[in-house]
Amino acid sequence: MPQVTGKKRKGILGAATLVFIIAGLYWGLIKAPPDAYQGDSQRIMYLHIPSILTAYLSFFLVFLGSCLYLWKREKRDDNLAHAAAEIGVLFTALTIIEGSIWGRPTWGVWWTWDARLTLTAILLLIFIGYLMLRALVEDESRAASSAAILGIIGFLDIPLIHMSVYWWRTLHQPPSILRPDKVPWENIHPELLTALAINFVAFVLLYFYLLSHRLRLSEMREEIKARRMN
Amino acid sequence: MTMAMWGYVILAYGIVWGAILLYAVALKRRYRAAEHELQRLSDAKEFQEHAKA
Amino acid sequence: MKLLRQTLLLLRKDLLLELRRHESLMTMFFFGALLLFVFNFSFDLTPARVSELAPGLLWLAFLFTGTLGLTQLFEGERGNHCLDALLMSPIDRGALFLAKTCFNIVLMGLVELVVMPLFWILFSLPSWQPLPALFLIVFLGNVGFCVLGTILAAVTLKARARELLLPLVLFPLMVPVILSTIRCMEALLRSGELGDALPWLRLLIGFDVIFLTVGILIFDWVVDV
Numbered sequence: 001m002p003q004v005t006g007k008k009r010k011g012i013l014g015a016a017t018l019v020f021i022i023a024g025l026y027w028g029l030i031k032a033p034p035d036a037y038q039g040d041s042q043r044i045m046y047l048h049i050p051s052i053l054t055a056y057l058s059f060f061l062v063f064l065g066s067c068l069y070l071w072k073r074e075k076r077d078d079n080l081a082h083a084a085a086e087i088g089v090l091f092t093a094l095t096i097i098e099g100s101i102w103g104r105p106t107w108g109v110w111w112t113w114d115a116r117l118t119l120t121a122i123l124l125l126i127f128i129g130y131l132m133l134r135a136l137v138e139d140e141s142r143a144a145s146s147a148a149i150l151g152i153i154g155f156l157d158i159p160l161i162h163m164s165v166y167w168w169r170t171l172h173q174p175p176s177i178l179r180p181d182k183v184p185w186e187n188i189h190p191e192l193l194t195a196l197a198i199n200f201v202a203f204v205l206l207y208f209y210l211l212s213h214r215l216r217l218s219e220m221r222e223e224i225k226a227r228r229m230n
Numbered sequence: 231m232t233m234a235m236w237g238y239v240i241l242a243y244g245i246v247w248g249a250i251l252l253y254a255v256a257l258k259r260r261y262r263a264a265e266h267e268l269q270r271l272s273d274a275k276e277f278q279e280h281a282k283a
Numbered sequence: 284m285k286l287l288r289q290t291l292l293l294l295r296k297d298l299l300l301e302l303r304r305h306e307s308l309m310t311m312f313f314f315g316a317l318l319l320f321v322f323n324f325s326f327d328l329t330p331a332r333v334s335e336l337a338p339g340l341l342w343l344a345f346l347f348t349g350t351l352g353l354t355q356l357f358e359g360e361r362g363n364h365c366l367d368a369l370l371m372s373p374i375d376r377g378a379l380f381l382a383k384t385c386f387n388i389v390l391m392g393l394v395e396l397v398v399m400p401l402f403w404i405l406f407s408l409p410s411w412q413p414l415p416a417l418f419l420i421v422f423l424g425n426v427g428f429c430v431l432g433t434i435l436a437a438v439t440l441k442a443r444a445r446e447l448l449l450p451l452v453l454f455p456l457m458v459p460v461i462l463s464t465i466r467c468m469e470a471l472l473r474s475g476e477l478g479d480a481l482p483w484l485r486l487l488i489g490f491d492v493i494f495l496t497v498g499i500l501i502f503d504w505v506v507d508v
Contacts, residue, residue, distance in 0.1 A: 029243070040235040044242045051246075070504050090253055094246050101242040105235055122455050129452035136442040146438040149505055150452060153434065156497060157456045160490055164459040167482065168466075206250070213257055220264040227271045 050203035058088025066151030293382030338468035
């Protein structure tokens with residue numbers, strides 16, 4: 001079984017992450033021109049779109065870990081779910097903050113109940129509920145199983161939540177408001193797409209870098225526990 | 231108008247990378263604590279085995 | 284079908300217990316009615332506005348009374364290791380899930396049968412005609428609520444701060460149910476028929492079917508906990 005947490009791999013991953021983060025910052029803040037419609041505030045999208053994607057990636061990993069754990073009962077899978085949830089909360093919260101800050105110059109308000117922000121907020125609540133459940137259930141294996149159930153149900157519910165929130169908003173929202181998903185992608189300047197792509201890779205690499213370290217932490221804690229028993 | 235825009239951009243980038251950095255630092259700290267504990271436990275075990283011998 | 288028979292058996296037990304002691308039902312009734320009173324003081328419910336706000340207010344009341352019912356769902360099995368006994372018996376876990384879910388649906392249904400007409404009386408709504416259809420929609424919403432609620436109630440059984448944790452994990456997951464039922468109820472109150480709200484009804488039924496199935500399949504792991 002290839003060691004995800006091998007030191008050398010982490011070193012390479014870390015270096016690659018750093019390179020892409022720096023490249024992303026350069027491209028996003030300096031090289032790419034300001035957007036024709038939104039001006040410089042569009043640069044926040046270079047953070048926002050990768051953030052959303054890592055948030056959903058997180059949730060998928062929570063789902064995966066949960067399913068595997070219920071099936072095989074291996075602690076490693078539970079660790080994956082827990083770590084993914086923890087980092088997922090971070091990226092989801094950041095997504096909301098980015099969306100809010102982007103919204104301020106664009107719509108003039110710090111918050112609006114548009115589909116994307118609302119959905120991200122619900123996702124955050126589900127993540128937080130998951131972590132609280134883990135924290136509040138006494139027995140450890142019970143906590144793992146309970147969390148796994150919640151992780152699976154939450155994941156299955158997400159498409160339904162998506163649908164209901166989007167329907168709710170598309171029936172009420174006046175069409176004149178500019179939304180991130182309404183940007184005319186065909187007319188986008190290639191520099192903007194490059195900046196987005198680089199930042200996207202940076203975020204994914206960063207995510208897995210943080211995840212691998214968090215997993216290693218879980219492993220160490222287990223070893224501590226095992227040694228204390230002896 | 232552009233200056234105000236940049237203000238928001240810097241705010242967003244600042245918060246995001248700041249938060250990520252903070253999380254990484256916190257993670258590192260927990261890591262170090264766990265390493266420390268592991269070291270302590272393995273030292274204690276060595277001592278025990280020495281004492282038995 | 285064996286599953287059905289076991290479900291009915293367990294359901295009958297819970298209903299009989301409830302009939303004798305009225306614990307859950309009475310608190311739920313009272314709480315639901317109390318909320319209506321609070322609404323009166325919290326919102327300006329003139330006859331003009333009340334039809335608009337009715338679906339939302341009713342759902343608020345049902346969410347809270349339903350949660351009350353959920354926290355007491357496994358109370359009967361608490362003492363004397365009853366739950367362990369149930370789990371050791373050859374009863375299908377899916378049946379236990381269905382029985383508990385149906386039990387809560389019945390409780391909520393009974394409360395709604397009283398609270399909705401009460402709402403109509405207290406706030407002088409113009410027409411009683413939409414009530415049966417409204418009740419049907421609310422019932423479908425119940426199913427969704429109780430299905431997820433039962434799974435989560437079982438999962439949080441041994442958690443600290445359970446009364447707070449259960450709503451915290453349940454409510455975000457309930458968004459599709461809340462949105463669909465309220466949209467359908469609004470349409471019914473506005474025009475007496477679903478019309479545009481039909482997709483919402485389909486979403487609601489889809490939700491119920493999906494999680495009913497998931498619940499039956501997953502409950503083995505839930506109570507193994």
